[in-house]
Amino acid sequence: YPKIALIGRPNVGKSTLFNRLIRSNRAITHDRPGVTRDRMEGTVKRDGRTWTVIDTGGIHLDESYKAAEGPSELRGFESEILRQTQEAMAECVALCLVVDGRDGLLPFDRRLAEYVRRSGLPVLLAVNKVDGGELEDQLTPEFHELGLPMLALSGEHGYNMRAFEEELRDLLPPEDQWQQLEQEAGLKLAMLGRPNAGKSSLVNAITGMNRMIVSDMAGTTRDSVDVTYVLDDKRYTFVDTAGVRRRAKITDTVERYSVNSSIKSSTKAHVTILVLDGQEGLTQQDKRLIDLLDERKTPFMVLVNKTDLVKPNELAAVKKVYKEALSYCAHVPILYVSAHTRANLKRIIPLAEQIWSECHVRVPTGQLNRVLEAIVTKQQPPVVNRVRPKFFYMTQAETNPPTFVFFVNDADRMKDAYIRYMERSLRKTFKIEHAPVRVRFRSSH
Numbered sequence: 001y002p003k004i005a006l007i008g009r010p011n012v013g014k015s016t017l018f019n020r021l022i023r024s025n026r027a028i029t030h031d032r033p034g035v036t037r038d039r040m041e042g043t044v045k046r047d048g049r050t051w052t053v054i055d056t057g058g059i060h061l062d063e064s065y066k067a068a069e070g071p072s073e074l075r076g077f078e079s080e081i082l083r084q085t086q087e088a089m090a091e092c093v094a095l096c097l098v099v100d101g102r103d104g105l106l107p108f109d110r111r112l113a114e115y116v117r118r119s120g121l122p123v124l125l126a127v128n129k130v131d132g133g134e135l136e137d138q139l140t141p142e143f144h145e146l147g148l149p150m151l152a153l154s155g156e157h158g159y160n161m162r163a164f165e166e167e168l169r170d171l172l173p174p175e176d177q178w179q180q181l182e183q184e185a186g187l188k189l190a191m192l193g194r195p196n197a198g199k200s201s202l203v204n205a206i207t208g209m210n211r212m213i214v215s216d217m218a219g220t221t222r223d224s225v226d227v228t229y230v231l232d233d234k235r236y237t238f239v240d241t242a243g244v245r246r247r248a249k250i251t252d253t254v255e256r257y258s259v260n261s262s263i264k265s266s267t268k269a270h271v272t273i274l275v276l277d278g279q280e281g282l283t284q285q286d287k288r289l290i291d292l293l294d295e296r297k298t299p300f301m302v303l304v305n306k307t308d309l310v311k312p313n314e315l316a317a318v319k320k321v322y323k324e325a326l327s328y329c330a331h332v333p334i335l336y337v338s339a340h341t342r343a344n345l346k347r348i349i350p351l352a353e354q355i356w357s358e359c360h361v362r363v364p365t366g367q368l369n370r371v372l373e374a375i376v377t378k379q380q381p382p383v384v385n386r387v388r389p390k391f392f393y394m395t396q397a398e399t400n401p402p403t404f405v406f407f408v409n410d411a412d413r414m415k416d417a418y419i420r421y422m423e424r425s426l427r428k429t430f431k432i433e434h435a436p437v438r439v440r441f442r443s444s445h
C-alpha cells in the first residue's frame with residue numbers, strides 16, 4: 001500500500017493522530033536497534049482506498065527530557081529526527097508534517113518544513129492541539145509562513161479528524177498510477193535464514209556485477225541494506241539484507257539472528273526466500289521459521305544452499321529430509337542451490353515471479369461455483385454424526401493470499417482430510433502451485 005508518514009518534533013501529538021487514523025486496526029511495530037521508541041505502521045482503510053500510515057516516532061523521551069524545561073532541550077534529538085524524516089521520504093508517497101499549535105512555530109519546525117519541501121512529495125501541514133473557534137484564528141496564522149497546505153485539528157478531541165483523513169487521502173497518487181509505480185519498483189525479496197547459511201553469498205552471486213546498494217543505513221543503527229538489480233528490464237530488490245557489506249568492514253560484527261526479526265523483514269517483501277545450509281542440516285530454529293512463515297501465509301520458497309559440499313551419492317537422502325520436513329506445506333518450492341557453483345541460481349527469480357503472480361489469482365464467483373460442484377461430486381464430504389456436510393456456495397474473499405470462503409450447513413463438521421482435498425483441488429484447477437492459499441468455512445442456513 002502507499003505510505004504516508006507523520007513527521008515532526010516529539011510531543012506534537014503524532015501518535016495520537018496515528019491512533020485516530022488507524023482506529024481499531026492493529027499497528028505493526030518495528031523494533032529498531034538504537035532507537036527506544038518504536039516506529040509504528042498501521043493500515044487506514046477508508047473511502048475506497050487503503051494506505052499505510054507511519055508514525056516516525058523513534059524518539060526516546062527519557063526522564064531527563066521530561067524534567068527539562070522547554071523545547072530547546074530537544075537539540076540532541078534533532079539529527080535523529082532528520083534521519084528518520086529522510087528515511088520516510090524514501091519510502092512514502094506523501095508526508096504530513098505535524099506541528100504543535102500551542103507551542104507556536106519553532107525553528108526546528110521551519111527546518112523540517114524545509115526538508116519536507118525539498119522532498120518534492122505532496123505535503124500536508126497539520127497544526128495540532130487546536131480545537132477550532134477563536135483559538136484557531138489565534139494560533140494558526142503564524143504557520144502560513146511555511147507555505148504548506150495547512151489544516152488545524154485536534155487529535156485529542158477529534159476536531160477536524162474527518163477533514164484530516166480526507167486531505168491525506170487526497171495526497172495519494174491515483175489508484176492506477178500507484179499500481180504502475182508498484183510494478184516499476186519491482187519485486188521485493190527478503191532473504192531469511194541463520195548466519196552463515198549463505199544469504200549474502202547468494203545475493204552477491206545472483207545479482208553479480210549489476211547490483212546497486214540503494215539504501216545504506218549501515219554505520220548508523222542498522223546493519224542492513226537494500227540491494228537492487230535489473231534483470232530483463234525488471235527491477236528486483238533484496239530488502240533489509242543483513243550482512244551484505246560485512247566483509248567490507250574492518251571489524252566483523254556478529255550478525256544477530258532472531259526468528260522474530262527475520263519475520264519482520266519478510267513483511268517488507270513480496271516474496272520471502274528462506275536459505276538453509278545444506279551441509280549443516282535442519283535446525284530447530286529453521287523449523288520454527290518454516291512453521292511461522294507457513295502459519296502467516298507468507299509467500300516463500302526454500303533454498304537449500306551449499307549443495308556443492310554434499311556428496312553426490314548423499315544428495316537423494318538430503319533431499320528426502322527437506323521434503324519430509326516441509327511435507328505439511330507441500331506447496332512451498334525447494335531449490336537445491338550453490339552460491340559457489342551457481343547451481344540452480346537462474347531458477348530463483350522466475351520462481352519468485354511465479355509465486356507472486358499466483359498470490360494474485362482471482363477467480364470469478366460463477367466459475368468458482370461450477371468448480372465447487374465438480375469437486376463435491378467427484379468426492380463427497382464424509383458423513384459426520386449421520387449428517388452429510390452440505391455446500392451452498394463459495395466466493396473468493398481476497399487475493400494475496402487467495403482466500404476462498406465456503407458457505408456450508410455446519411462449518412464445524414468439516415473434516416481436515418476433506419479440507420485438504422478441497423485445497424488440493426482448488427490449487428490444481430486454478431494453477432496455484434506455490435503460493436499460500438487460505439480456505440475458510442462459514443455456517444449458513
Ligand code: GDP
Pocket residue numbers: 193194195196197198199200201202242243255305306307308309337338339340341
Ligand atoms: P550469511 O551469513 O547467511 O550471509 O552467509 P555468508 O554468505 O556470509 O556465507 C557464510 C559462509 O558460507 C562463507 O564462508 C561462504 O563462503 C560460505 N558459502 C556460502 N554459500 C556457499 C556455497 O554454496 N557453497 C559453499 N561451499 N560455501 C558457501
